[in-house]
Amino acid sequence: MAELVAKVYSQALFEVGVEKNSLDLYREELEIITAACRDYPDFYEILKSPKIKIDEKKRVVYDVFGKNQSVEINNFIKTILDKRRIKDLFKIAKEFEDLIYKHKGIVKATAYTIKPLTVEEQLALKEKLQHLTNKKIELINRIDVNLLGGVMIKLGDKVIDGTLRGKLNRLQNSLKEIIVQDRGEKKQ
DSSP states (O other), X not given: OHHHHHHHHHHHHHHHHHHXXXXXXXXXXXXXXXXXXXXXXXXXXXXXXXXXXXHHHHHHHHHHHGGGSOHHHHHHHHHHHHTTOGGGHHXXXXXXXXXXXXXXXXXXXXXXXXXXXXXXXXXXXXXXXXXXXXXXXEEEEEEOTTOOSEEEEEETTEEEEEEHHHHHHHHHHHHHHHHHHHHHHHHO
C-alpha cells in the first residue's frame, strides 16, 4: 500500500514539475525536508504524531521551511499532512527522484570501496559505466570498510562485484565444482 501511495504522490509532483520546468528545484527542496526529518527524528515524530493538530504541523513546517521553499513544495507537504501520509515522505521522495532520473535518462550508480576514489578514478568509472549502459550515470562513492579491496557497484537493480572478497568467493565456488566433478568422474 505504501508503495502505491508513494507512486501516486510522486507522480503528481512529477507532473507539476514537468509542467513548471522545476523538477530539479523540487527535488532539491524535497531533499532538504527529508534530510531534516532524517537528521532530526524528533521533528519527524512531531509531523507524524496523531496527537498534534494538522494545522499546527503545517505552521511548524512553514516556519521551518516555508520561506525557502517553492509554493508547490509547500502545498505538496500540506497535502501530505492533510492526507496523513507524512509517514510515506521518504518513499515519496525516492519515487520522485526515480521518476526524474528515468525522465532524464540517468542511472544512479553507487561504487562501494574501502577508501575514497580519486576524482580521476570516479570519472574513469563513470565513463566505463556510461559506455556499458549507453545512459548518463550519476556516480556516488560510498566507503565500506568491510571490503577487502576492489569495488562493488550497484547500478540500478544490478550488482557488479569486483571486490577481492567477491573474486575469492567465485574462485572457491569454482574449486568446489572442480572437486565435485573430479569425484564424479572417478566413480565411473
